[in-house]
Amino acid sequence: MGDKSSIEWTDSTWNPVVGCTRVSEGCRNCYAYELHDRRHRAYTAGKKLPEQYAKPFKEVQLFPDRLAQPFHWKRPRRIFVNSLSDLFHDDVPDDFIWSVFEIMAQSPQHTFQVLTKRPQRMAALLAGRYWRDLGTPDRPFFAKIIKGEHRAGDVPFLPNVWLGVSVENQRAADERIPLLLQTPAAVRFLSMEPLLGPVDLKGWIYPGWDGDIRKAIPAPRVYWVIVGGESGPNARPMHPDWVRSIRDQCQAAGVPFFFKQWGEWAQVHELRCNEPGIKGKPWFNFNPDTSVCRIGRKAAGRLLDGRTWDEMPEVVR
């Protein structure tokens, strides 16, 4: 669990929960799932590995001893919460979720990025009654938040917590983004990785948002979009125009756009098919004009139309 993460859009990962189950097409080649179960098999075969590999990934495990980890990170940083699970999985008890939120409330120097494929539960918990039940003497930090200035209507939210949903195709967008927009948050974002089809972001992105959350709350919109292709042995190809379309929608709306990576497949001119590193690699033809080649994640890189796209929300707290 990382003091330093290799994920381009965060600084560190924090995993008080490990394990999950698949919910949609975006989960098919879940990297965390495959890596964990490989290590689980090695663990059961007698290899010395950390205790978390004693169970398979589909068994959600809680690690209360990891809850305090952000307190030990003194330098302010962006922290991706549960890169090896989904905080809103049914098997994570409400009380444990509140404990995670309590730690985030007590760590205002950090920015927490919570990403889910289960926005129904996130909305039910965070847009609803639970805040009213939490301002009890044994949870003093919630009492502070509940009385504080950060609220959408009657419902408070943590100014240092960004909430996001994973969106792999239009169906996931139509199901998940409206639920994200019902949930009060300092910043709402999309992780479109692996991107598996074209997506129209419709009216969900916010024209002209200037980063001041006090102005943003009355008009809930998506404020940040991350796009990436799939990695790993069974990675599916991503059409370059799907990425360009999302970038163009974000630019038109003034929403920060972050292009994480192409994944395993990248558009390569067919005249280059005999070059070293490309010769003999598999090709996939979307149509006569667009082919991509499986050149590997490293070689595919993260340039889109000749440059990197590393835009992030600039938030005034």
Ligand code: SF4
């Ligand atoms: S929700 Fe995320 S962690 Fe869970 S199986 Fe799907 S991709 Fe993996």
